[in-house]
Amino acid sequence: MSAKDMFFAENKDFSRAEERTYAREVLVYNVTEDILVVLEDLNVSKKELARRLGKSRSYVTQILSGARNMTLGTLSDICFALDVKPKVTIPVESVLDSLEATGKILWTMEEVDLKTGELIRKSENVFDYRDSKGWENQAA
Numbered sequence: 001m002s003a004k005d006m007f008f009a010e011n012k013d014f015s016r017a018e019e020r021t022y023a024r025e026v027l028v029y030n031v032t033e034d035i036l037v038v039l040e041d042l043n044v045s046k047k048e049l050a051r052r053l054g055k056s057r058s059y060v061t062q063i064l065s066g067a068r069n070m071t072l073g074t075l076s077d078i079c080f081a082l083d084v085k086p087k088v089t090i091p092v093e094s095v096l097d098s099l100e101a102t103g104k105i106l107w108t109m110e111e112v113d114l115k116t117g118e119l120i121r122k123s124e125n126v127f128d129y130r131d132s133k134g135w136e137n138q139a140a
Helices: 005-006 015-042 045-054 057-065 071-081 091-099 111-121 132-139
Strands: none
Touching: 015 057, 045 057, 045 071
C-alpha cells in the first residue's frame, strides 16, 4: 500500500506535477532507507559515516532525511565509504506496461508526428526537414 492509497480516494486523478513530486519523494525515501539498512547491517553509525566521508554528522543526517539533495556523486561516495556497490536500474519496459495498464500512456509516435505537423503549419520560422523541396528553396 502506498501513501497515495492511504490518503486519497482510489479514483483520484493527480496532475503531472503532483505525480512527478510523488515519484521524486518515493525515490528519495527508498534510496535513503536502503542506505540506512546498510548502515544498520554493517553496524556503522551516522557519525562514523560522516567521518569516512570527511563531512559533518549534520550533513549525513540531512542527506539521509531527504532534507538535502543527494546527487548521484554523493550516493557513490556514500557507497564507497561503506564498501558497497550501488546498483541503479531504470525499468523502462515495466513503467510503460504499467502506464498502459492504467490507460495513462502519455503520447504515441503518431501523436508526435501529428503535433509536429501542426507546429510546422503554424510557424513560418520552423523548417520541415522532411520536405526536400523546402531544402532546395532554402539553398537558393
